[in-house]
Every structure is written in structure tokens, then in C-alpha cells.
Amino acid sequence: MGLLLGLLLVLPLAKAELERVEHAAKADGSLSFLVVRDWGRKRLYNQSQRVKDPAFHQSFSDIYTAPSLQKQWYIVLGNHDYRGNVEAQLSPMLRKMDTRWLCLRSFILIAGPQMAEIFFVDATPFVSNYFIDPKDHVYDWKGISPRLHYINNLLLEFESGLRESTAKWKIVVGQHTTKSAGHHGNTHELAIHLLPILQAYHVDLYISNTDSSIQFLTSGGGSKAWRGDVNNRWNPQKMKFYYDGQGFMSVEMTETDVDIKFYDVFGYAIYKWSTSKLISSAM
Numbered sequence: 001m002g003l004l005l006g007l008l009l010v011l012p013l014a015k016a017e018l019e020r021v022e023h024a025a026k027a028d029g030s031l032s033f034l035v036v037r038d039w040g041r042k043r044l045y046n047q048s049q050r051v052k053d054p055a056f057h058q059s060f061s062d063i064y065t066a067p068s069l070q071k072q073w074y075i076v077l078g079n080h081d082y083r084g085n086v087e088a089q090l091s092p093m094l095r096k097m098d099t100r101w102l103c104l105r106s107f108i109l110i111a112g113p114q115m116a117e118i119f120f121v122d123a124t125p126f127v128s129n130y131f132i133d134p135k136d137h138v139y140d141w142k143g144i145s146p147r148l149h150y151i152n153n154l155l156l157e158f159e160s161g162l163r164e165s166t167a168k169w170k171i172v173v174g175q176h177t178t179k180s181a182g183h184h185g186n187t188h189e190l191a192i193h194l195l196p197i198l199q200a201y202h203v204d205l206y207i208s209n210t211d212s213s214i215q216f217l218t219s220g221g222g223s224k225a226w227r228g229d230v231n232n233r234w235n236p237q238k239m240k241f242y243y244d245g246q247g248f249m250s251v252e253m254t255e256t257d258v259d260i261k262f263y264d265v266f267g268y269a270i271y272k273w274s275t276s277k278l279i280s281s282a283m
Contacts, residue, residue, distance in 0.1 A: 017160065036249075050062050072100060074109055076173060114168065123194075173207045207249075249262050
């Protein structure tokens, strides 16, 4: 999962708190960023035509070369990342290779500041099947074991961050969907453990990918797509949009409004959604 923004300031890590990163608003006070999920795959599936570069360059540096993409990238790990060397992806050495890269397990992006707080959650360790039925895959769980201890601490830190947040918009980003009509479907562990916290602290958007006011936004076509097995049990009145192809999502945000667009691989906007929020005035 990737999210692009601009100016970066890493704040000190307090005990028992998620690491915090600050990102300034634009001159007019607004924020805008792109969301790309499941990107990489070493130039395959419309990523690039290069064939001989090392993996980091094949999947990142030599892929996103447009001037408009020379911004800060905020990355959270996914299940395919755990099938490789996780600590290498978290290493500060990658930032020396490409300063756009910032990958942490879980962290809070303070955007604006105070306009939005974006909570990046390491969602993969929640999924039980990766541990009990990994099939032919080998996962790198260094830094995770004991798993239940890791998850419990993460949930406590995550809930504490949301409780203390005074941002106008609260956004959560994770690799796995809580609700999805795609091939993998719902992630039941997140529905049990994460969703109640999102609801309790009035999170506005869960980006990963309802029966609450939370909007679930899935942008999953960064590279491979066209699987074709859409879950037809979904009520079309609840699922507003589904596209089985490559693309990305853009978000434009002010203190009162959020405008979201989904684009296909050619850059055409194929779906738009907006929401507004009143600013409470002090008495």
C-alpha cells in the first residue's frame, strides 16, 4: 500500500505510542494525495518495460519516475512483503537509495497539521491463515512473535492514538480489507478486532481496499488485476463502485470537504465520491 504526499518531519517516538510523522498542508491549506495498493511486481502488469534492475529499482525507483510523483511516499507492509525480507524493507538504507521511501510497520501521519490524522496499520499479522495454513509460502515473522502480544499492543497503541486525536478527519490505511467484494473477501479478524475501534472513535475513512458511517475505500489495482471473481452476494446499495482492473485513487481534502476519485490505468476518472463535515464553532 502506498500513499504519496510532500514535506516530511519525523517526530520523537514516545513510549507505548505509534511513531508519528508530520506532513504540511499546501499553501492554500488543503491536502491532496494518491493511494496505490498492490503495486510492484518488478515491472510486470503495466508497471514498466525495464528488465535488468535490482528489485527495489524494478518495483519502485524506476517505475514511478513522473515529475508529479517525486513526493514523499508512505508505505505500509502487505502480505507479499512478509514473504520477503521485512527488515530490509523497513531499513533506513532504502531511504538513502530513494528519499521518497518511508516504510514503517504502523505509524500516524499528522497531515495539515490537525486537518487529518492518517493511521497506517500493519494488518497482515491479524490474518490467522498466514500462520496456520501458509500453503507453499514462507513468511518472515521476525519482530512479530509472539503474535498475540504484538497484535494486542498494536490495538492498544492504535486505540490510544485515535482517542487522543483532535484532527478534523480520521483516516485508517491498511493492506487488508474489512469488507470487500473481491477475490479475498472480508477479513474476519479485522472485522472482529479493528472495526469496533474504527466505529467507537468515529473514523471517517478506512482505505484498503456498511453498516456504519465509515466509508470503506479499496484501491487494489496497482499492478496485477482482472481476476474476474466478484462476490455477487453483495447488496449493490451498499457497494457503490467496483472495477476489476488496474488503477489508483486520489484524495483532495480541506477542513470541510473530501473529494475522492478512482482512475483506470490510462488516467481516466471512472468514479467520484465526496463528503462534507461541518466545523463546530467555539462558544
